[in-house]
Amino acid sequence: MTSPEHLLAAYDAQLRTVAETASAESVRRLGPLHLARYEGGRGFVTYRDLDGADADQIAAWVRGAARHYRSDPRFVEVEWKTRGHDVAPGLGDALAAAGFVPEAPESIMLGEARGLAGAPDVPGVTVRQVLDEPTIRAMAVMQDEVFGSHLADRMVGEITRRLAGGDPLQVWVAEAEGEIVSAGRLEPVDGSDVAGIWGGATLAPWRGRGIYRALTAARARAALDLGKTLIHSESTERSRPILERAGLVCISTTTPYVLTI
Incomplete structure (x- = not known):
């Protein structure tokens, strides 16, 4: 049976960024972030990792992403997808400060x-x-x-x-x-x-x-x-x-x- 460590590595390598946004109408980059736009005014933020950034840099990316979506009248809702195993200091606080609201966590299964x-x-x-x-x-x-x-x-x-x-x-x-x-x-x-x-x-x-x-x-x-x-x-x-x-x-x-x- 494939080990959990191998499965997590496969997830990070094969299922993040490009794989997640293949059906998007457009994708814009902001640092490591992929800012996607979908039909119906939906936005989606994802990334492979956050490049070892500190809390200040992460907060700056969050504010930049929020500005991007708020400046475009086509958007009605944006999802920022966080993962429990990511190294992301201060991310939750930065998202809350920018107006993002957490929903119920789910288990990533592979x-x-x-x-x-x-x-x-x-x-x-x-x-x-x-x-x-x-x-x-x-x-x-x-x-x-x-x-x-x-x-x-x-x-x-x-x-x-x-x-x-x-x-x-x-x-x-x-x-x-x-x-x-x-x-x-x-x-x-x-x-x-x-x-x-x-x-x-x-x-x-x-x-x-x-x-x-x-x-x-x-x-x-x-x-x-x-x-x-x-x-x-x-x-x-x-x-x-x-x-x-x-x-x-x-x-x-x-x-x-x-x-x-």
């Missing part, structure tokens, strides 16, 4: 795809990849119900745009009794050994039956078919145990800080 690929099918449940807009919309509406969000229109627009442009993104659903009861995406990372599994959601009455596990297994098998040997996810405490039982390892944490423009 592991071998083959460890997730063997889950059995669930009787009465069909797991399949979908491409058509009506099914993608139904999936997004279900995810809004699960997460208590209102992102379906934005999600459908982004997914359909990416698929139309040849993006290797895959959308998977689990259906039972004529409705979508669970869903998630598979996002192969170009030029890497990794595919990400994102957006996993299961309707409350259908939890605890192995459906999410079967959905994850289907995505892992699809990743292996694409030559991807590692699976990455950032999970809540609800889904983390499922992924750990399948062999993924918590290698760090991530806390998003959000600035509302």
